[in-house]
Amino acid sequence: MLLALVAVFALGADLSSQFFSSYNIFTLCTNIGDLAIMAVPMTLIILTGEIDLSVASILALSAETLGDLWLHHWPIGLIFVVCIALGAVCGAINGFLVTRVGLPSLAVTIGTLTLYRGLASVVLGPATVSNFPTPYSNLGVSGFLGVEWLSWSVAIFVVLAMICGIVLRMTPLGRSLYAIGLNQEAAFYSGIRVKRLKLGLFVFSGVVCAVVGMLYAFELSSAGENIGLGFELQVVTVVLLGGVSIFGGRGTILGVALAAFVYAGLRSALLLGTSLNENDFQVVSGGLLILSVLVPNSASFARRANEMLRLRARGRALPRQTEQAKH
């Protein structure tokens, strides 16, 4: 993955002289920053074997609430509190349905994704709010504490990623998450509070996405309908590209962070330097996603394919391996 990052940046520099300009890096950062921040709690959730597809809808709900309350002249501090609380509630609903009612997270989050986005469009309607106070709307154009090429979103991402990465690797809490992903029953019987942890993760995800929602609205300097549409799939793509197994139990924050930058860098390089456009990039990212999962599989796949061919030639039945039975 690290090699990929270097390769991508080399490719970028090669394709366009503008690649390393501070403006381009900044644009790159703003593109990826919000996605990357959302990828951190998503990584933790996927590590435990669940998934949260409602992230973009929570983002939208939070952004629209921000816009609506600002339109009604609520003080900005109070708005922050309300939006974060809203995110926590949304996450809590997700977590409750998954842990207490026992529903599969894929189904739940598809439902809440629809529900929250529906609520988001009710909150603000077709209006668009754009007149946010300057210190906040500058988040989209000025660098972090004066550093020109670093956007606020990436700065926040780096801090969050470091904290979560350290927690994951060095604390018992982090190791329990891996344990839950690898074998939930065993984790439960060894004393890990599975339900409580998962609930906490969903709430964490909700809060983070609510914050990103506000950040994104400020960066765009507008809060309107269809904000963040389709983000959830991009976030999942970045997490999976980062080497996190969809079954849970494997993956690192570092991998996801690198993947986020590779993703952004690749997009930037392709858009700047070649004649490809945004849509071609979609095809590329889809292909990358498949490759990223196929390649680890390919070694065992090649072995199995060889076995199959050999045994078929001899006309015997093939002894099959069992595998994990989840999605």
Next chain:
Amino acid sequence: MSTAAQAAPTLAPASPRRLVELVLRVRTFGILGVLALFVIVTSIIEPRFLGGSNVRFILSETTLYALLAIGETMVVLTRNVDLSVGSVVGLSAYVSANMFQTHPGIAIPIVFLVALGVGLACGITTGIITAVGRVPSLVVTLAMLYIIRGVDTIVVGSNQVVAESLPQGFINIFHATLLGIPDLALAIAIAVAIAAYYLRSYRSGRDLYAIGSDPDAARLAGIPVARRVFMAFVCSGALAGLGGVVWATQYNTIDVNAGLGLELQVIAAVVVGGVAIFGGSGSVVGAALGALLLQTISAALNVLGVPSIWTQAIAGFLLLVAITLDRAIQLRLAAALRRRRVHLGA
């Protein structure tokens, strides 16, 4: 043993299998019940709801979702998911309808075949990567959603298919009726019936249920899991391809955004229709009814004056209610089966 045999006839239903089938029937009738409830309540408030043109409208709107729901059910039954159906519909709608623009005077059945071909190609690709490559279907179909949509965008460019270039006969397909019922709705109903019969009475159909219930057990029992899963994805792709033609006759103007977001609505219909998201149980009839229910609710809310802005939120809420209900039924069923087994001394 003899006491158990004497006790058995007094229990009704007498076997676990009958119990499961009873539940399935209850679940399907449950949807019908909710459907009836909505229809009755709405038509009391607004009698025009039961009018012929409104019913025709609802049935027409349902056709696309019901068609896609058949294929999606087959995939979900095997404990997989197909997120790429929306993109396939978009691509197939454009490619097939564009035939009218590039080859004016082309026969309509050929356009249908082209759409089917596009869908088959997508389904085969997805099926191979999932079944043979052993890649989780969530990942594959997510990627295919992007890839196919990207291909669609490249193919479409900034063009679109406009209604004027479509032959009247083609556009009429959507509006044609037989005895007051839309032709397409009848055709889809027949398709659902065929699919339901196949899933129930053919070995390969029933295998799908087995694979969804427990893939490892299915494999050990000798079911060719990879082949069946592959077929399920091919069917889903093919039906999505045909769905593209339905889209074309329904909307007439096709641009790069055709089919965007369809997959989630199809999955919602399938889940509301009683198909378990983890596979192993459910029926295509239920899924089609689920699609009908969602469209009816949307139309009913419209008629009742609920601002359409609430539709999405309500749909999401209904989905959550449906899966919670299913879970409750599942738990009750498992408990009942356990009691049954203990009682019969098995």
